[in-house]
Amino acid sequence: MTVLSDADADAAAAALTETSPVATSTTAGPELVQLLTPEGERVSHPDYDVDLSDEQYRGLYRDLVLVRRIDVEATALQRQGELGIWASLLGQEAAQVGSGRALRPQDFAFPTYREHGVAWCKGVDPLQLLGLFRGASNGGWDPQEKRFQLYTIVIGSQTLHATGYAMGITKDGAVGDAETGEAVIAYFGDGASSQGDVNEAFVWASVYNAPLVFFCQNNQWGISTPTAHQTRIPLYQRARGFGFPGVRVDGNDVLATYAVTRKALDDARTGQGPTLVEAFTYRMGAHTTSDDPTRYRLAADLEAWKLKDPLERMKAFLYKQQIVDNAYLQGLEHDADELAARLRQGCLQMPDPDPLTMFDDVYSETTPLLLEQRAALGSYLAGFQRGAS
């Protein structure tokens, strides 16, 4: 599967001769928790480990492949004018699948706008994600049923919601048991770490010992702004000042991300309070399809990160361990093709909402003003239909 076309890379290289972009760090430092090297070698870590069945290992890889395919298809649909915009997760699949699969069914996730991989793990139909980016809905899934909140576009806000939800779990006495205790995960980005809301969420979660994992995907960029513009210390170290542990994990290593998030969630559900997990990764694509990263970043950076691709390393591991064979991989490719075809067809056939639905659900009990405006728009639009027929 392509990560970036050569044309894109060339364009990036060309543009960079004219500007002076900042280099970002591609190395995370010795504190990085890793269980799988970029070459697919299994390594051990004193504090974290996973022991999964072959079936589970295959499942994680399957998720990575399918989630990337969703992303590639959505990007193509946007290019063809079917979506207004798309926020690609390219490069962040392992961070999302590792953390998403670490969640137990009772756990609740609060995403940003880029958590397509977590949405997948939570059983949200990717077609609903397309509906949002197409402009047909604001998502449309039931957050309570999926235990996956609607996407939040205003940077950082959801971290406070996650904290409040987690406080509610404590009030309900639903923490304590290692199996049935509940926990919450709040996703946010490196850019978001500067927002007041995120810092207030840290304070609240700490003071109320909330059963919560703050999961920061440090993909090195907030649009054009490098992480160095948001912080002078590694982000995971911020947690310490707020009074809870922070850990930096290789976000391109699905096993390490799974292990670290699993432990943080289990700590939370057993009453040991919040953890900040910084998943060190890289945004391989543009910020969104509206963005032009050649204006601000080095093609060389991208090349370095390509070597750390989260899918390739998991595939290499599975292959070496003989957990997958060619037949399995072909079958998976076939499933990905089918998924992409279903999404494409569903997107092309997606009806526009009835304009009058914009008046629905503004309140639990509607108001005279809204009823009046709804009726007025209804008869105004009906006038056109009469005129046309």
Add this chain to the structure above:
Amino acid sequence: MAQVTLARALNEALRTSMDNDPKVLLMGEDIGKLGGVFRVTDGLQKDFGEDRVIDTPLAESGIVGTAIGLAIRGYRPVCEIQFDGFVYPAYDQIVSQLAKMHARSKGTIALPVTIRIPFGGGIGAVEHHSESPEAYFAHTAGLKVVACSNPADGHAMLQQAVASDDPVLFFEPKRRYWEKADVDLSRTSFDPLWSARVVRPGRDATLVAYGPMVRTCLDAASAAAEEGKELEVVDLRSLSPLDFPTVLASVRHTQRLIVVHEAPSFVGLGSEIAARVSEELYFEMEAPVLRVTGFDTPYPPSRVEEEYLPDLDRVLHAVDRSLAY
């Protein structure tokens, strides 16, 4: 004269303001190398350096709060808020701090801070990228609020806003960023910033609009002219203070008024204008003041934004209703 887009005209205005006054600083998210998501600050960091064109951390309260401090220290900050829907994290800094400090300090502290906000819909965006929050700020004493509608005004008004010693919320109609017009970029004298302008004369009814809806009203007036109706279009330009003499003079002449804005109607600019016009011209009006606005709902998903936004047909529909009285 040069044919320039609104985005380019604003860029030139910032460049001139920075050339003229070394205390002018630009602050915002992604305004440096990227040139802002709408490229309004394109090339400025390259020419003026990172000290004067500041890529800030991602926090709007931080942007406006530190702009206040820099202004107290003698600087003249121009903040960019990336999209309308992202100004709210800075709301306290704007309405409780920026707006009130001049009065609280008995005039000893001046806060020449400009806050640029791309606003309005019509670009097929996702949630929070199409809002019209101007009324919140026009409602707040101590803030001045303006909205440009075209490249020449963008060029003039932004320079004037930056030069103003009062805080100015500067609204830019994002769906008009790429519309072009002739602009004299060397011009140095302009109409007063706080004045409205009759942009098309007419005698049958007055359309009052600002920002993105001025173009819509001009198009409606052209269409109406083909049916023999002469509509006068007033571009408010300044929303607070509001140039009532210009509005009242027009309505005194046409005796009919339709106010058009994208923002919801309830307690919007149209409400204030309607109240004032009915106070002043109660006996002279031929029809009640009508409003064509967005609905009092959250901004809808973009596939139905056309139905939400006032357009030429809805404006003409209101004109017909007004003329029928």
